[in-house]
Amino acid sequence: xxxxxIVPTPIGxxxxxxxxxIQVLKQVDVILAEDTRTTxxxxxxxxxxxxxxxxxxxxEHKTAKNIVxxxxxxxxxxxxxxxxxxxxxxxxxxxxxxxxxxxxxxxxLPGPTAFIPALVNSGLPNDRFCFExxxxxxxxxxxxxxxxxxxxxxxxxxESPFRLIKTLLQFSEFFGCERQISVSRELTKIYxxxxxxxxxxxxxxxxxxxxKGEIVIVVHGADNKK
Numbered sequence: 690x691x692x693x694x695i696v697p698t699p700i701g702x703x704x705x706x707x708x709x710x711i712q713v714l715k716q717v718d719v720i721l722a723e724d725t726r727t728t729x730x731x732x733x734x735x736x737x738x739x740x741x742x743x744x745x746x747x748x749e750h751k752t753a754k755n756i757v758x759x760x761x762x763x764x765x766x767x768x769x770x771x772x773x774x775x776x777x778x779x780x781x782x783x784x785x786x787x788x789x790x791x792x793x794x795x796x797x798l799p800g801p802t803a804f805i806p807a808l809v810n811s812g813l814p815n816d817r818f819c820f821e822x823x824x825x826x827x828x829x830x831x832x833x834x835x836x837x838x839x840x841x842x843x844x845x846x847x848e849s850p851f852r853l854i855k856t857l858l859q860f861s862e863f864f865g866c867e868r869q870i871s872v873s874r875e876l877t878k879i880y881x882x883x884x885x886x887x888x889x890x891x892x893x894x895x896x897x898x899x900x901k902g903e904i905v906i907v908v909h910g911a912d913n914k915k
Contacts, residue, residue, distance in 0.1 A: 691760045693788050694767040695781065697774040697800025701877035702902075703734055705801050711735050713798065717767040721756070723780055727771045744768065746780045753787040760793050772903075774802040778822040778847050803876055804845045807905035810883045811843075811871030814910070818843040824856070834863040841910040850874070850900040854892065860908065861888045869909040875902035 694713050697704040714720060714737050721727035728741060744752055760766060768775045768784060774797075775781035788795050808815050819842045824830050837844060848856050853872070860870070866889040868884035873883045882900070884891055 691763050691765045692794035692796055693756075693760060693784070694765070695775050695785065695797035696718060696747060696767045696769050696843060697798060697802065698728075698731055698772055699702050699877065700772045700773050700801045700803045701875065701881075703731065705877060706731075706735070707798065707800055709758065711737070711796055712801055714739065714767055714769075718767045719759075719764060719766050721766055721784075723770045723775075728769055729841045731769075744780060744784065749780050749783050753784045755788050760788070761791070772801075772803075774800060777802050777804075791845065801877075803847070803873075803905050806876055807871070807883075808843070808845055808875040808907055810873055811907040812885060813843050813869060813871060813907055815843060818845060820845045823847045826852075831859075831863075834859060838863050839911045841913055843910050844908040846906040846908070848904040848906055850902060850904055853895060853900050853904055853906075856906070857888060857892045857895070860906075861892065864888065864908065864911070868911075871907040873905045873907070874900065876905065878902070 694717060696710050696713055714732070717739060719740045719742050720728065721742050723745045725741045732738070751864055756766060768781055770779035770781065773779065776785060785795055808818060819840065821844055824833060825844060828894055860868070867887050870888050870891055871885045873882060874890055875881045884894055
């Protein structure tokens with residue numbers, strides 16, 4: 690029976706792909722990729738030559754209905770993003786929702802996602818946490834930070850290396866400079882780095898170096914005890 694497979698891909702180290710993910714990518718009719726150039730590198734590495742089609746945030750509203758119709762006609766698809774699990778701060782939600790609304794089976798494979806190793810590496814409480822992904826870049830950003838100032842759970846954010854210092858300075862303003870955080874970058878790659886300390890300490894550290902790689906920031910929750 691035709692369906693949509695959601696297939697996580699490595700966030701850096703290609704060895705992190707699962708055997709099942711390779712099997713599914715080899716057997717589906719079409720692989721939907723956020724960036725076909727990035728996915729082509731992965732597929733070539735594992736000798737996968739299935740048909741590739743583009744599916745990203747700029748075209749997903751136009752392509753979702755057509756993909757559903759093709760699945761209903763007997764075509765099986767796999768959806769991948771550039772790295773990690775589709776729909777987690779990446780395209781995917783709209784297509785998945787459209788499939789569910791049309792009674793099409795969706796199967797999500799377990800696999801890599803950046804915030805889990807960052808959370809575990811942080812040494813901060815991980816029994817309860819909230820995933821915030823990317824904060825709004827402009828409208829609503831300060832309002833959201835103000836709302837999160839009293840959040841008691843550990844918080845997880847994604848950020849671009851180009852906005853890291855700006856974001857840390859805003860965290861210092863809204864959360865206090867002594868709040869404990871951990872910044873992870875280049876996870877699973879050769880130059881993986883996990884920097885822990887107060888917000889003030891981490892700002893000082895990254896002020897002294899050029900930052901590269903995708904960033905995950907883990908922030909200790911607020912102590913609301915009076």
